[in-house]
Amino acid sequence: MTHLELDSVKKVFGDPEKEGVVAVNDLDIDVPDGDFLVLLGPSGCGKTTTLRMIGGLEDPTEGEVRFDGTVVNDVKARNRDVAMVFQDFALYPHMTVRENLGFGLRRENNDMTGTEIDERVTEVAEMLEIEELLNNKPAQLSGGQKQRVALGRAIIREPRLFLFDEPLANLDAKLRKTMRTEIDELQSEVGITSAYVTHNQEEAMTIADKIAILNDGELQQLGTPDQVFNEPANLFVAQFVGSPDMNLFQGALSERGDSYRIEMDAASFDIPKRLVDTEIDTDEVLVGFRPQDLYQARTRATNGPEFDTQVRVVEPVGTEAIVHGTSALGDVTAKVGRFHDLEPEDQMELTIAPEHVYLFDPTTESLLKGRLVTERAEGGTSADSVEA
Amino acid sequence: MATDNTDPTAEYRKNQSWLYDSKAGGYVRKTAIGLLTLVIGVFVLFPLYWMVVTAFKTTSEIQQIPPTVFPADPSLEGFRLVIESSIQAGGYAGLVSDLFGITVTSAIDINLLGLIVNSLKVAVGAGLIAVVLGTGASYVLSRREFRGKNLLMSLLLASLMFPGTAIMVPEWELISTLGLFNTHLALILIYGAMTSPFVVWLMKGFFDDFPDSIIEASQIDQCTPFETFWYVLVPMARNSLIASFIFAFLLAWNELVFALTLLDNSKFTVPPGLLTFVQGFNTQWNVVAAASIIVSIPVLAGLAYIQRYFVQGLTGGAIKG
Numbered sequence: 001m002t003h004l005e006l007d008s009v010k011k012v013f014g015d016p017e018k019e020g021v022v023a024v025n026d027l028d029i030d031v032p033d034g035d036f037l038v039l040l041g042p043s044g045c046g047k048t049t050t051l052r053m054i055g056g057l058e059d060p061t062e063g064e065v066r067f068d069g070t071v072v073n074d075v076k077a078r079n080r081d082v083a084m085v086f087q088d089f090a091l092y093p094h095m096t097v098r099e100n101l102g103f104g105l106r107r108e109n110n111d112m113t114g115t116e117i118d119e120r121v122t123e124v125a126e127m128l129e130i131e132e133l134l135n136n137k138p139a140q141l142s143g144g145q146k147q148r149v150a151l152g153r154a155i156i157r158e159p160r161l162f163l164f165d166e167p168l169a170n171l172d173a174k175l176r177k178t179m180r181t182e183i184d185e186l187q188s189e190v191g192i193t194s195a196y197v198t199h200n201q202e203e204a205m206t207i208a209d210k211i212a213i214l215n216d217g218e219l220q221q222l223g224t225p226d227q228v229f230n231e232p233a234n235l236f237v238a239q240f241v242g243s244p245d246m247n248l249f250q251g252a253l254s255e256r257g258d259s260y261r262i263e264m265d266a267a268s269f270d271i272p273k274r275l276v277d278t279e280i281d282t283d284e285v286l287v288g289f290r291p292q293d294l295y296q297a298r299t300r301a302t303n304g305p306e307f308d309t310q311v312r313v314v315e316p317v318g319t320e321a322i323v324h325g326t327s328a329l330g331d332v333t334a335k336v337g338r339f340h341d342l343e344p345e346d347q348m349e350l351t352i353a354p355e356h357v358y359l360f361d362p363t364t365e366s367l368l369k370g371r372l373v374t375e376r377a378e379g380g381t382s383a384d385s386v387e388a
Numbered sequence: 389m390a391t392d393n394t395d396p397t398a399e400y401r402k403n404q405s406w407l408y409d410s411k412a413g414g415y416v417r418k419t420a421i422g423l424l425t426l427v428i429g430v431f432v433l434f435p436l437y438w439m440v441v442t443a444f445k446t447t448s449e450i451q452q453i454p455p456t457v458f459p460a461d462p463s464l465e466g467f468r469l470v471i472e473s474s475i476q477a478g479g480y481a482g483l484v485s486d487l488f489g490i491t492v493t494s495a496i497d498i499n500l501l502g503l504i505v506n507s508l509k510v511a512v513g514a515g516l517i518a519v520v521l522g523t524g525a526s527y528v529l530s531r532r533e534f535r536g537k538n539l540l541m542s543l544l545l546a547s548l549m550f551p552g553t554a555i556m557v558p559e560w561e562l563i564s565t566l567g568l569f570n571t572h573l574a575l576i577l578i579y580g581a582m583t584s585p586f587v588v589w590l591m592k593g594f595f596d597d598f599p600d601s602i603i604e605a606s607q608i609d610q611c612t613p614f615e616t617f618w619y620v621l622v623p624m625a626r627n628s629l630i631a632s633f634i635f636a637f638l639l640a641w642n643e644l645v646f647a648l649t650l651l652d653n654s655k656f657t658v659p660p661g662l663l664t665f666v667q668g669f670n671t672q673w674n675v676v677a678a679a680s681i682i683v684s685i686p687v688l689a690g691l692a693y694i695q696r697y698f699v700q701g702l703t704g705g706a707i708k709g
Contacts, residue, residue, distance in 0.1 A: 057604050077607040084608045090601035094623040103619070104609035153609070 002067050002160040002193045004031040004054065009063035011049050011217075023049040025217040027063070031210065034191045036184070038208035040198060042240070046217040047197045048165055054195055055163050056080045067160060083154035084163040087170060089146045091138040091153075098134040101125065101152050108157065124152045144175045151183070155190060162187065162194035168203065180207055201241050205229065213237050231370035235286065235360050238367070244291045244322055246358070249329045251287040253280060253359075262287060262357075266328030267305035271354045276369045280359070285368065288358030291322065293371070294334035297349035304352040307332075311346045314339055323348075443467065443677035450673050466674030470682060474500040496665070500679055503661035504686060510575045510647075510657055511640035517580030518636035519629055522587025527621075529588065530595035541592075544585040552582060553645055563650060574650050575657070579643060583636035590635075590701075594628040630694055631701025641687060658683045 006029040012020035024046040031037045039047035052058040053065060056077035064071045072080060083104075091100050101121045105112060112120070125131040128148045138146055147167065154162055164183070168176040184207050187194050198204050204211050205225045213220040213228060213236075221233035232238035238246050252263045259270040260280065264287060297306050309325035309332050321339035325332050325348070334350055342348065359368040395401075407413040442450060443466050445459045475484055477499035485491050529537060559578060568574035598621070606616040622629070644659035651660065662683070665676040691698070 055608065057607065077604070078610045078612065081610075082608060084605070086601040086605060088599065088601055090599065090605040092602065092605070092620060092624075094626075103606075107610045107615060107619075109610075153605075 001033050001191070003033045003069070004037070004161060004193055004195070005029070005064075005066040005069075006050070006054070007064040007066065009050070009053060009060045009065060011046070011053060011058065012061045022217050024053070024060075024214075027214075027217075027219050029212050029219070029222060031193055031195065034193055036187055036194045036196065036207060036209040038196045038198060038204040038211045039214060040201060040204040040208075040211050040240070041214035041220075042199060045214040047199075047214050050214070051163050051165055051195055051197045054161065055082050055084050080161075081157075081159050082161040082163055083157055083159040084165065085150045085154050085167040087166040089138075089150040089170075091146060091149055093138050096135050096137055097125070097130065097141070097149050100138065100149055101134075101156055104153060104157050120156060124156045127155075128152050143171050144179065147171060147175075147179055151186070155186065158190065159192065162192050162196075164194065164196040166197055166199070168198070168200075176203070183207065202243060205241070211241075213240060215240075226373075229371070230373060232358075232367055234367060235365040238288055238358060238360070242290055242292075244333045244335065247289040247291065247294075247330075247332055247334075248360075249287045249289075250362070251285050251359075253283050253285045262305075262359075264305065264329055267307040269303065269305040269354060271357065271359075271369065275355055275372055276359075278368055280368050282361055282363075282368075284362050286360040286362050286365075288360065289332075289352050290356065290358075290371065291333045291335040293352050293356035294332070294336065294350045295352070296336050296338065297351045299336075299338055300351070302351045302353040304354045304357060306349055306351040309334075309348055309350050311342055311344055311348060313344065314342050325350075439677045439680055442673050443681055445674055447672055447674060463674075466672070466676075466678035467682075469496060469672065469675045470498075470500055470679045472496075473498050474502075478502060496675065498661060498664055498679075500661070500682055503656060503658045504683055506572065506655060506661075507641055507657040507659075507683075508686075510572050510579065511637045513572070513576035514579030514583060514640040515633040515636040517576065518583040518587045519633050521580070522584045522632060523591050523625070523629065525584070526588045526591035527595055527617075530592045530598075541588075544588050547585045548589075552643075556645070556649070559646070560649065570651055570655060572651075572655065575640070575643075575647060578646055578650075579636065579640040583639050586635060587632040590632055591625070591628055594625055598624070627697045627701035629701070630697040634691070634694065634698050638687075 006027050009024060009027045010022070011024040012022050014020035027046075027050060029037065029050075039050055041047045049058055053060050056072070056075060056079075060073060065073055067080070092103065095103065098118075098121055101124060102117045105117045105120060121134070122131065125134055128151060130145060130148050130152065133141060133145055133149070138149065141149065147170075150167065167183070168179055171179060180203055183196075196204075196207065205228075208225055210222060211225055211228050212222045215236050221228055221237045223231070223233075228237055228241050232241060235248075239248075249264055254261045254263070256270065258274075259272045260276065261270055262268060262285065295302065307327050307329055309323075309327040311323055311325045313324045315322040315324075316339065317335075320335055320337050321342070323334050323336055323339065323342065325334070327350070332350065336350075355372040357369065358371060360366065361368055405413070407417065441457070441459055444462045444464070445456070446461060446463045446465055449456060449460060473496040475481055477497050478501055481491075529541060563569055563574045563578075566574075568577070602620060602624075603616055606620045611619065641657075642659060643657075644663070647657045648660040648663065651657070653664070656664070662676065662679055665671065665679055
């Protein structure tokens with residue numbers, strides 16, 4: 001049970017005075033006891049370095065790492081009482097599964113006898129359903145089984161913190177989904193504060209209590225999955241989170257009474273001022289549409305923009321399809337239902353509700369208006385769109 | 389374009405060659421490979437064969453011209469002389485005559501068992517020194533960055549290229565100064581020093597390939613650096629350590645020049661000991677061959693037992709996860 005804090009943590013590889021590489025810069029993260037933090041970002045953004053600094057495998061150049069208010073910068077990894085699951089699992093190849101699981105307990109300075117350790121190993125193996133593998137060596141296990149052993153090695157000790165370094169990256173897609181759910185369940189069950197590194201935004205969204213999105217060593221946003229999806233702090237977060245990628249278009253903005261008028265190349269629409277929290281004082285904006293928020297105008301009417309799109313590719317994904325098309329605004333990606341009659345070259349009309357539109361400042365790239373969930377009424381026009 | 393009466397599979401046969409795609413060609417290839425293997429085999433094994441055959445010949449047959457390929461009159465004379473000599477020189481003559489009532493007298497005065505024991509002592513000592521020093525050095529050279537590291541590695545490699553005899557005189561002086569002349573410790577130190585660089589290179593290859601994450605996992609599992617080394621690195625390095633040990637062991641077992649010059653008769657190891665059987669024109673080659681066979685047996689038996697580790701260790705730091 002640990003309250004984890006990172007306070008202005010900075011990591012420079014190489015000589016800080018000369019041309020050191022700044023891997024992590026001025027990072028502040030606060031993870032309350034029992035929370036599941038996901039560090040999300042593209043390759044080389046510093047997320048793994050951050051995790052390794054929490055685990056004590058890397059020393060911060062500046063700043064403090066605190067467990068329950070105690071600065072642990074000088075505490076070595078082996079004394080921090082954390083457990084870590086590595087991307088390549090890092091099982092000891094010369095030990096059986098039983099020995100792998102029990103190794104940490106045997107090295108630990110505890111009063112457990114050999115029998116007690118064996119019992120604990122069996123208990124954990126049953127929990128992870130690997131009890132029949134206990135006498136196998138890691139080389140005889142499949143990827144998923146190795147993953148379970150690696151998890152078992154982490155949970156057997158009931159550590160202060162769980163650290164996961166892209167634990168699912170080496171698994172196939174189906175296994176990744178089941179293991180993701182299992183890790184989530186396991187963590188909620190034992191209630192141990194966890195930090196989890198991934199570059200997969202979908203994984204992050206499903207598993208996290210809080211997501212920290214990093215880019216180039218800088219924290220972009222720290223928030224719940226809903227927050228980073230609906231109110232991304234900036235353009236980077238908006239584009240990194242969510243799949244397929246957000247559509248972005250240039251637009252001109254003007255005030256008109258109690259709404260903002262957005263003019264784009266082929267469409268224009270009004271956004272009531274009530275939907276916008278911030279004061280907008282630019283006249284140029286970047287307009288963002290999530291593919292999920294686009295509808296075919298023939299199926300749903302909105303007060304937002306409508307624009308014609310020529311279908312290029314239809315990618316069915318079950319009940320919906322991802323449609324890539326060309327419109328006067330530019331290339332558009334939409335996730336729509338009723339796609340069976342759509343063929344390449346067809347014309348369709350797309351629309352989006354004003355509540356769902358994102359607006360960004362084109363120079364600072366910061367968010368002006370996010371996606372409002374509560375405003376949306378199912379089945380068509382919302383109360384707002386009537387007055388707009 | 390294929391017409392009606394051509395074979396429809398002809399398309400797939402365009403690239404065929406007689407040597408690789410016909411039955412006759414297959415036989416030709418197999419025969420050629422077999423012959424080549426045979427030639428190489430004879431080249432490698434004939435000296436060994438000749439040693440064995442010589443051991444079973446009588447002195448007169450050995451001197452016969454032309455020589456016989458098989459002993460016409462197999463005899464264990466050579467073995468008898470070696471064993472008698474060992475019994476007498478080892479001081480067991482009295483014991484043997486008490487137990488079996490056989491009186492042993494021998495013109496030769498060499499105790500083979502004593503030679504083997506001396507050699508084992510020296511070879512095991514040298515092997516241990518090489519493995520312990522070489523492994524420690526290679527771990528540091530592989531895992532730490534420091535100034536002069538490449539120079540050090542090059543020096544170690546260069547030292548392997550030196551013929552041992554080139555540094556004979558300074559070594560001799562050194563041993564003399566240390567007062568280690570005519571001791572087995574002198575040989576252990578010299579052989580250990582000669583083989584350590586090789587062990588460094590071999591083990592460095594292993595440690596270079598060693599995944600960091602396993603070491604980090606052991607740190608997370610609350611291991612001290614020594615525990616990591618002892619419980620994780622050493623067991624995983626087992627094959628490479630065995631290969632290193634065998635290499636150092638064999639070099640020490642086979643080395644002649646230092647042993648001959650630094651020791652006197654009473655402390656000889658196997659190679660100079662065998663040399664004392666060779667006595668100018670009077671050499672009894674069947675005795676030399678028989679002695680050679682006898683001293684090879686313990687080494688062969690040991691190697692047969694651990695050779696799979698040796699091969700795995702030499703073929704690289706294959707760490708299977």
